[in-house]
Amino acid sequence: MxxxxxxxxxxxxxxxxxxxxxxxxxxxxxxxxxxxxxxxxxxxxxxxxxxxxxxxxxxxxxxxxxxxxxxxxxxxxxxxxxxxxxxxxxxxxxxxxxxxxxxxxxxxxxxxxxxxxxxxxxxxxxxxxxxxxxxxxxxxxxxxxxxxxxxxxxxxxxxxxxxxxxxxxxxxxxxxxxxxxxxxxxxxxxxxxxxxxxxxxxxxNPGPPDRIGLFLIGAALALFMFGLETIGRGVVPQGMPQVGLVLGVMFGWAAIRHCRRVKRPALDLSLLKIPTFSQSTLAGTLFRVGAGTSPFLVPMLLQVGFGKSASEAGLVSFATALGALAMKPLARPLLKRFGFRRALIGASLVAAVGVALPAAFTPAWPLPLIFALLALGGLFRSLQFTALNTLAFADVPAARLSAATSFSGTAQQLAPALGVVLATTSLETSAMLAGRHSPGVPDFAMAFLVAAAVVAASAPFFARLAPDAGEAVSGHGVKRVAAE
Missing domain, CATH: 1.20.1250.20 (MFS general substrate transporter like domains)
Known part of the structure; x- marks a missing residue:
């Protein structure tokens, strides 16, 4: 110690x-x-x-x-x-x-x-x-x-x-x-x-910083992110991205060992003993990785696959934001009615369907229909993000909020990068297996289906939550307790 x-x-x-x-x-x-x-x-x-x-x-x-x-x-x-x-x-x-x-x-x-x-x-x-x-x-x-x-x-x-x-x-x-x-x-x-x-x-008075832990975590994240962001792009010499990924994993392993041994670590792994924080962070990261493919894949499909202009693709992609806005007033009553556990399971499965839907899009589909379906997908992803960001801190003591926000923020920042890697890897693998030099519409369809599977895979982890998880925040079960 x-x-x-x-x-x-x-x-x-x-x-x-x-x-x-x-x-x-x-x-x-x-x-x-x-x-x-x-x-x-x-x-x-x-x-x-x-x-x-x-x-x-x-x-x-x-x-x-x-x-x-x-x-x-x-x-x-x-x-x-x-x-x-x-x-x-x-x-x-x-x-x-x-x-x-x-x-x-x-x-x-x-x-x-x-x-x-x-x-x-x-x-x-x-x-x-x-x-x-x-x-x-x-x-x-x-x-x-x-x-x-x-x-x-x-x-x-x-x-x-x-x-x-x-x-x-x-x-x-x-x-x-x-x-x-x-x-x-x-x-x-x-x-x-x-x-x-x-x-x-x-x-x-947070005490002295964990300098060794900060160095190990910083080195792990920098090397890992460098590998993710450069692999397959040809912007650095061949082999360097793979070396960065391997070194990043090694530094990450050293960081985890260090943070488990010290009293006040740079990354407080003991927060994972809080079930609501653990499931929101780990299962939430899996959900975010799958959902994070859509902002990358949808504009690419519309431009590369369907030949739409950048402005058309951007405006159609904005449908997801409109769906998110529509969910804002609905999130609280839905979570109060169903509770975090059922809402997270249900929303992850419905969101998976929303992520998979663009796999069926063709150039013959009218843009207004595509817009409406993307808006529906944004609706349920917004509910999931609101629920995850709230539940993560529902049971965290006030004295540990700083550590929790740093931990959660680091996980959330990694997810979009992993989502882009998932999307590009799926596209390139599908095109390679089909013998195409560049991704086509069928390859985009495969990428959307892979991403949807990742989103759906988060549902069993949310099922591990207790039925009354986060009730103090959602208000779910309050009437039942009062009646008893």
Missing amino acids: TKTSGAEPAPPTLPARTADPRMIAAIVASALFMQNLDSSAVATALPAMARDLAVEPARLGAAITSYLVALTVFIPVSGWVADRFGAKRVFMAAIVVFTLASILCGRATGVAELIAARVLQGVGGAMMVPVARLLLLRQIRKEEMLSAMAWLTMPAMIGPISGPPLGGFLTDAFGWQSVFLINVPIGALGLALVAWKIPAIPPG
């Missing part, structure tokens, strides 16, 4: 409530929207960026990789930083860093300059996302958590879907620089609202 010195760490003192939790959720969500929008819009602007910077588009993929690596590496330390310096202060600083880095990205004149700015942007994003959730959780009661999380999860659904059409419009109308510069007014507004409306939480 690692020895520590000084007083026993203490959680920050909670402030008296002064604001509506829905308003707090909406304010911190503005920053999350900026981060999610940026992540998806940049991909649309890559060809124009490559032309201006006189490089191959494949090489410029490092602009996305560098951001994801920085984002993933710095998330584990975010909880400790928030406790040490105060969640509100750290959140505001993260918005400033992300916004300034966005300006530097828009002013970049070379690849190295752009990558450096993207790394800085990733540092800001890493502090912004989990600390925003922590800031909200420390301002609300358990019975308010579900409603607040429904507001907070909207950016996670809307940002990646609205990013491609908005990124395409901004790039065509004002140049690729505007994809980054749009963050300036959003960041300024979010910063002002946080400073004005959200109460400050005094810093606590």
Whole structure:
């Protein structure tokens, strides 16, 4: 057991409530929207960026990789930083860093300059996302958590879907620089609202950071993400992605051994002993991996398979966001009626059908019908994301919220990358087995079916939850208990 010195760490003192939790959720969500929008819009602007910077588009993929690596590496330390310096202060600083880095990205004149700015942007994003959730959780009661999380999860659904059409419009109308510069007014507004409306939480005493654990976790995530983001793209010498994956697994194994031995680890694995946190994080990651293929596959199918324009594909893909919005007022009554266990099992199975549906699409299908079916899929995925993000923290003690948000944030960041890898691997494998040089419509169909199987595979894990899991948050069973 690692020895520590000084007083026993203490959680920050909670402030008296002064604001509506829905308003707090909406304010911190503005920053999350900026981060999610940026992540998806940049991909649309890559060809124009490559032309201006006189490089191959494949090489410029490092602009996305560098951001994801920085984002993933710095998330584990975010909880400790928030406790040490105060969640509100750290959140505001993260918005400033992300916004300034966005300006530097828009002013970049070379690849190295752009990558450096993207790394800085990733540092800001890493502090912004989990600390925003922590800031909200420390301002609300358990019975308010579900409603607040429904507001907070909207950016996670809307940002990646609205990013491609908005990124395409901004790039065509004002140049690729505007994809980054749009963050300036959003960041300024979010910063002002946080400073004005959200109460400050005094810093606590989290104790010294687990430097060895942070290094091992950072190295594992950086190497693993590097391998995932570069494998099969031809942007680095052959064999390097595989080496990165192997080293990432080795560092990850060392990190797990270390975190099990020390008193206050960088990644608190003992949180997995809390059933609601464990199932929400592990089974939720499996669900997110499968569901994370859709934002990548649907626009590709419409453009590559059906010959639609980028703007048409982007607008049709936006249907998922509309479905997510429609679910917002329905999530609370549904979870109160069925409880987390039944809702998660049912929504995962229905969402799997929604992920599989595009496998049946053909160029003869009318776009309005495709739009409607995608909106239905977004409806149930939104319910699942709201339920997962709420249940994960339903039974976590206040003193361990910082560790829980860092753990959950790291898992959630890995899922989209794994989803893209699942999608590309399925496409390439199907095309190779059929003897095609490039993926066709049948290969997209196979990729959607594989992704749907992964989504459905999460249902048995949700079945392990207790029937009364998260009742204090959902309100399910309250009337029954009162009647007894």
